[in-house]
Amino acid sequence: xxxxxxxxxxxxxxxxxxxxxxxxxxLAAEQARQILLAVPGDPGGRLVLGMAQGAQGAHTExxxxxxxxxxxxxxxxxVHLELGIVLAALHRHDDAIASIEHAVRLRPDxxxxxxxxxxxxxAAGQRKRAAxxxxxxxxxxxxxxxxxxxxxxxxxxxxPAAEQRLRDRLRARPDDVAAMRxxxxxxxxxxxxEQALGLLEHCLQLAPGFAMARHNYAxxxxxxxxxxxxLVEVESLLALDEENPxxxxxxxxxxxxxxxYGSAIRLYESILDKRPKEPRxxxxxxxxxxxxxxxxRAVIAYRRAIELNPAFGGAWWSLANLKTVRFDAGDIAAMxxxxxxxxxxxxxxxxxxxxxxxxxxxxxxxxxxxxxYASGNALRRKQLPYDAGQNTQRKCRAQATYTxxxxxxxxxxxxxxxxxxxxxxMPRAGSTLIEQILSSHPQVEATMxxxxxxxxxxxxxxKVENPETTSYHDIxxxxxxxxxxxxxxxxxxxxxxxxxxxxxxxxxxxxxxxAHVGLIQLILPNARIIDARRHPLAxxxxxxxxxxxxxxxxxxxxxxxxxxxADYVALMAHFDAVLPGRVHxxxxxxxxxxxETQVRALLDYCGLEFDERCLRFFENDxxxxxxxxxxxxxxxxxxxxxxxxxxxxxxxxxxxxxxPVLEHYPAVPDAGQLPA
Numbered sequence: 001x002x003x004x005x006x007x008x009x010x011x012x013x014x015x016x017x018x019x020x021x022x023x024x025x026x027l028a029a030e031q032a033r034q035i036l037l038a039v040p041g042d043p044g045g046r047l048v049l050g051m052a053q054g055a056q057g058a059h060t061e062x063x064x065x066x067x068x069x070x071x072x073x074x075x076x077x078x079v080h081l082e083l084g085i086v087l088a089a090l091h092r093h094d095d096a097i098a099s100i101e102h103a104v105r106l107r108p109d110x111x112x113x114x115x116x117x118x119x120x121x122x123a124a125g126q127r128k129r130a131a132x133x134x135x136x137x138x139x140x141x142x143x144x145x146x147x148x149x150x151x152x153x154x155x156x157x158x159x160p161a162a163e164q165r166l167r168d169r170l171r172a173r174p175d176d177v178a179a180m181r182x183x184x185x186x187x188x189x190x191x192x193x194e195q196a197l198g199l200l201e202h203c204l205q206l207a208p209g210f211a212m213a214r215h216n217y218a219x220x221x222x223x224x225x226x227x228x229x230x231l232v233e234v235e236s237l238l239a240l241d242e243e244n245p246x247x248x249x250x251x252x253x254x255x256x257x258x259x260x261y262g263s264a265i266r267l268y269e270s271i272l273d274k275r276p277k278e279p280r281x282x283x284x285x286x287x288x289x290x291x292x293x294x295x296x297r298a299v300i301a302y303r304r305a306i307e308l309n310p311a312f313g314g315a316w317w318s319l320a321n322l323k324t325v326r327f328d329a330g331d332i333a334a335m336x337x338x339x340x341x342x343x344x345x346x347x348x349x350x351x352x353x354x355x356x357x358x359x360x361x362x363x364x365x366x367x368x369x370x371x372x373y374a375s376g377n378a379l380r381r382k383q384l385p386y387d388a389g390q391n392t393q394r395k396c397r398a399q400a401t402y403t404x405x406x407x408x409x410x411x412x413x414x415x416x417x418x419x420x421x422x423x424x425x426m427p428r429a430g431s432t433l434i435e436q437i438l439s440s441h442p443q444v445e446a447t448m449x450x451x452x453x454x455x456x457x458x459x460x461x462x463k464v465e466n467p468e469t470t471s472y473h474d475i476x477x478x479x480x481x482x483x484x485x486x487x488x489x490x491x492x493x494x495x496x497x498x499x500x501x502x503x504x505x506x507x508x509x510x511x512x513x514x515a516h517v518g519l520i521q522l523i524l525p526n527a528r529i530i531d532a533r534r535h536p537l538a539x540x541x542x543x544x545x546x547x548x549x550x551x552x553x554x555x556x557x558x559x560x561x562x563x564x565x566a567d568y569v570a571l572m573a574h575f576d577a578v579l580p581g582r583v584h585x586x587x588x589x590x591x592x593x594x595x596e597t598q599v600r601a602l603l604d605y606c607g608l609e610f611d612e613r614c615l616r617f618f619e620n621d622x623x624x625x626x627x628x629x630x631x632x633x634x635x636x637x638x639x640x641x642x643x644x645x646x647x648x649x650x651x652x653x654x655x656x657x658x659x660p661v662l663e664h665y666p667a668v669p670d671a672g673q674l675p676a
Contacts, residue, residue, distance in 0.1 A: 009038075010035060010038065010039055010042065010044070010045075011044075013031060013034070013035050014035065014044045014045065014048060016031060017031035017032050017035070017045075017048045017052075018048060021048070021051055021052060021055060025051075025052040025055035025056050026052070026056060028048060028051075028052040028055075029048075029049055029052035029053060029056065031048070032045045032046075032048040032049035032052060033045075033049065035048075036049065043069060043072075043073060043076070043079075046065055046066075046069045047066070047069065047076075047078065047079055047082065049065050050062045050065035050066035050069065050082060050083075050086070051082050053065060054082070054085060054086045054089065059086050059089045059090050060090070062086045063083075063086050063087070063090060066079065066082055066083040066086055067083060069083075070083045070099070075106060076106075077103045077104075077106035077107035077110050077113075078103070078107075078110065080099050080100070080102045080103040080106070081099075081100055081103040081110055081112070081113050081116070083099045084096045084097070084098075084099035084100035084103065084116065084117075084120075085100075085116060087099055088116070088120055093120055093123065093124055094124075096120055097117065097120050097121065097124070100113055100116055100117045100120065101117060104117060104136070108136070108140065109140050109143040110143075111140075111143055111144040111145065111146075112144065114133050114134070114136040114137035114140060115133075115134070115137040115173060115175070115176055117133045118130050118131075118133035118134040118136075118137060118175070118206070119175055121133055122175070122206070130206070131206065131207055131208055131209060132209070134175075134177045134206045134207035134210070135177075135207045135209045135210055137176070137177065137178060138177050138178045138181070138207060138210050138212070138213070141178040144178075146165065146169055147169070147176075147178055147179060147182070149165055150162050150165040150166050150169065150179070150182055151182060153165060154182060154185065154186060159186055159189065159190065162182070162186055163183070163186055166179050166182055166183040166186065167183070170183065175206060177203045177206050177207045177210060177213065180199045180200070180202060180203040180213075181199075181200065181203055181210070181212060181213040181216060183199055184196040184197075184199035184200045184203070184213075184216055184220070185216055187199065188216070188219065188220050188223065193220055193223055193224050194224075194458060194459075194462060196216075196220045197217070197220055197221070197224065200213055200216055200217040200220060201217070204217060211237060211240070211241070214233055214236065214237055215237060215246075215247070215250075217233055218230045218233035218234045218237070218250060218254075219250065221233060222250070222253065222254055222257065224451075224455070225257075225450075225451040225452070225455065227254050227257045227258045227497070228258065228497055230250075230254050231251065231254045231255070231258070234247055234250050234251045234254060235251070238251065243274075245271055245274075245275055245278070245281070248267060248270075248271050249268075249271060249280075249281055249284060251267060252264040252265075252267040252268050252271070252284065252288070253284065255267065256287070256288050256291065257448075258497065258498075259447075259448075259498065259500055261288050261291055261292045262292075264288045265285065265288045265289060265292070268281060268284055268285040268288060269285065272285065277308055278308075279304075279305040279306075279308040279309040279312050279315060280305070280312075280314075282301050282302070282304045282305035282308065282315070283301070283302060283305045283312070283314060283315045283318055285301045286298045286299075286301035286302040286305065286315075286318055287318065289301060290318075290322060295322065295324065298322065299319065299322065299325060302315050302318050302319040302322075303319070305318075306319070310334060310338065311338055311341065311344065311348060312348070313338070313344075313347070313348035313349065313350070313351030313352040313355070314347075314348070314351050316335055316351060316352060316355040317351040317352075317354050317355045317547060319355070320354065320355040320358040320359065321358075321546075321547075326359075326362050327355075327358075327359040327362070331359065332356065332359050332360070332363075335352050335355060335356050335359065336356065338352055339352050339353070339356070346379050346382070346383070347383075349379060350375075350376045350379035350380050350547065351376075351547065352376075353372045353373070353375045353376030353379065354372070354373065354376040354545070354546075354547040356369075356372040357369050357370070357372035357373035357376060357545055358545070360372060361545070361646070364646075366646045366647055369647075370647050370650045373544060373545045374650075376547060377544060377555075377556040377557065378556075380547065380556045381556040381557055384553040384556065385553075386553040386554055386556070386557070386560055388554070388559070388560045388563040388564065391554065391563070391564060391567055392563065392567055392675060394471060394515065395515075395567045395570060395571050395675075396676070397471040397473050397474070398471075398473050398515065398518055398571060398574075399570075399571065399574045400473075401471075401473040401474070401476065401477055401518065402473070402517075402518035402521075402574070402575070402578060403578055404577075404578045406477075406578075407521065407522075407578060407579065410481065410484070410522060412481075412525075413481045413484040413485065413522055413523075413525070414484045414485055414488045414521075414522055414523045414524055414525045415484075415485050415487075415488025415489045415491075415492060415523060415524055416525070416526050417488065417492050417524065417526065417527075418505075418526040418527065418528075419492065419504060419505050419506055419527075420491070420492075420495075420505075420506060420507075420508055420524055420527040420528070421438065421444065421505055421506065421507045421508070421527070421528040421530065421606060422453075422507075422508050422509075422510075422513055422520060422527055422528065422529045422530065423435055423438075423507060423508070423509040423510075423511070423530045423532055424510070424511055424512075424513045424514035424517065424529060424530070424531055424532070425511050425514055425531050425532035425533055425534075425568070426511060426514075426532075426533070426534065426539050426543070426564075426565060426568055427511045427512075427543055427546070427548070427552055427555070428534070428539055428542035428543050428546060429511070429532045429533055429534035429539045429588060430532045430533075430534050430586065430588035430591060431509050431511050431532040432509065433532075433588075433591065433617075434509075434530060434532050434586055434591075434602070435507050435509045436617045436618075437599055437602065437614050437617045438507055438602070438603075438606070438614070439507060439617075440611070440613045440614045440616065440617045440619075441603065441608055441611050441613065441614050442503070442611065442613070443503055443504055443505055443608055444503055444505045444506070444507060444606075444608070445499055445500070445501045445503040445505070445506045445507065446506075446507045446509070447495065447498035447499065447506055447507060447508065447509075448498060448509070449508075449509055449510045449511075450495055450498065450508040450509075450510055451510065452491050452494050452495055452508075453491065453508070453510065453513050453516050453519065453520065454510070454512070454513070454516070455494075456487055456490070456491065456519070456523075457472045457516060457519065460472040460475045460476065461475070463475060472519075473518070476518070476519060476522065484522045484523050485523075487523040488523035488524045491523060491524065492524075495508070505528075505606070505608075511532070512551070512552075514531065514568055514571065514572060515571065517529060517571075517572075517575050517579075517582075517583065518575070521579060521582065528584070528605065528606050529582060529583045529584070530583070530584050530585075530586060530602070530605070531572055531583050531584070531585045531586070532586055532588065533585055533586065533587055533588065533666065534587075534588035534589070535588070535589060535641075535644075535665060535666075536562070536565050536654075536658050536661060536662050536665055537644050537648070537651060537654060537655070537658075537662065538588075538641065538642070538643070538644045539565065540558070540561045540562060540565060540644075540651075540654045540658070541643075541644040541647055541651060541654070542643075542644070543555040543561055544556075544558060544561060544654075557653075558651065558653040558654040558657070559653045559654070559656070559657045560657075561654055561657070562653070562654045562655070562656065562657025562658040562659075563657045563675070565657075565658060565661065566657065566658055566659060566661045566674070566675045567675055569661050569668060569674065570674040570675050572585075573668045573671070573674060576668075577671075584601075584602065584605040586598060586602060587666045588641075589641055589666070590666075592641055595615065596615060599614050599615060659673075659675075660673040660674070661674070
């Protein structure tokens, strides 16, 4: 065998030995010895032998192999890294740190080196140096093949594969800040926000300067509606990178959610002064202007986003979602043309489908309109799987828990603050109208769809081992009386940031809180609870043609919609039976036909004197954040009451799922006819 052939043979054997290290270090060691028999003193063979000895726990032997090799090879970064790992295993931490520091000086992108160094420095109590090393590991993650494989899976949307790789990595290296950040990003994508927060908090404890992780942390805090905390994180990032447009945009988003729309608008405008060709920022500006009631300017902003990127389906839907805009033939043709593009991703496509559904509904082309609504819903349904049976189980668990006897045994528990006014029910059932009427009273302040009750339910579930499969109602049943008061106080304290006007009462208009009436009664027994109810076909179809920014997963299939509505009616009927008179119901059609009578009854239930301004609610210039923002800025009109009838030929799945609930509306079927 000539020298070239021998070199090739040795290289192949070394490659094979390196592959064996992870699965069978004993076999790798044997392979290395065979190489050294063939080529005595070969540096590669000695390195593999030392690594294999270390992997087998023979650290003294590994040291005998690697220490002289390192002395002979002062420029071999991998040798010094492996020597450092063995020295650490032998508890020679200072020598280990020195060896790995030498390795990263030689090769800063050496996979695993910075992480190993960070762990050693952390264990030695050198937090500042450890934090810097963790940060260097994060910055060099692109050179780590395991992390890169996880990142590729994450970026391609293969979330199960990405999660498996990241969890395997963290089992092996629990302090890997880069893997933590990626797993947190994955968790946030699929709604595991609390898990994401925990990962990011630990990540930032180890690497406070990890800007990407802090940005993720701010995003998840914002999604968890901890907007003040999110703003603190964004401000800290901007202090180091004040011209970063992504951070400026996030700050504007958070300011809007804190109710500081003027500041948010000014910040969006300042971003666009410097970067006028950013369609997403133009859309965000449009959202803020819409909320403030500056509709004409919102339309201009949305149109500018479309002009910059005609394929931006989100901007087209934002324009449609104003409800008051009518698309012309040119707009319709432009959207139809975009749908012909084969490279249009599903997210943009579904926005176009919903927008075209609205455009064609306005022109009276109801069959074509419904077809587009159905296509948009089908795409969204694929993204957000929903289990109607699971929802029914939750409803049944609540009915079984919250009996008359249950409440009687817990009489007097909770926090006695009477300030909250909860408006619950189905989305698109008139809750924003009720909110607008009540907030026109000088004693009542509107806030937003507050997430705090739902956050409490998540925290309760988090106390158990299997939160995904445990009903929080079971946890409530075992709580001490003092805990109910603590939760009520927590709710009042956390919602304080949304109360800007100092009025004695404030509105929490989160429709889905109907599922938590039992909890509300226990923690805030003096709060008002108003149930906004609308004809099930009108309400159901209104949900079906609405693309929600997030949540409302039941709304993208007519059968799911009907089952959800029927479960809602059954649960509210249960609370009517076990807490008679506790909930005040407003039937939307009655509010439209006899507004003053309904407004007087509503105010009377809330303990408020009648005020004429509540009848002129459309003059109220408050910010409105929901899809009905433009509709509640004009007097009550009948147009929306029967709009669903144009689409009745296609609503059979909804009718069948509603069953007796549809036949009896606005009354409620007997208990035996309601879904079990």
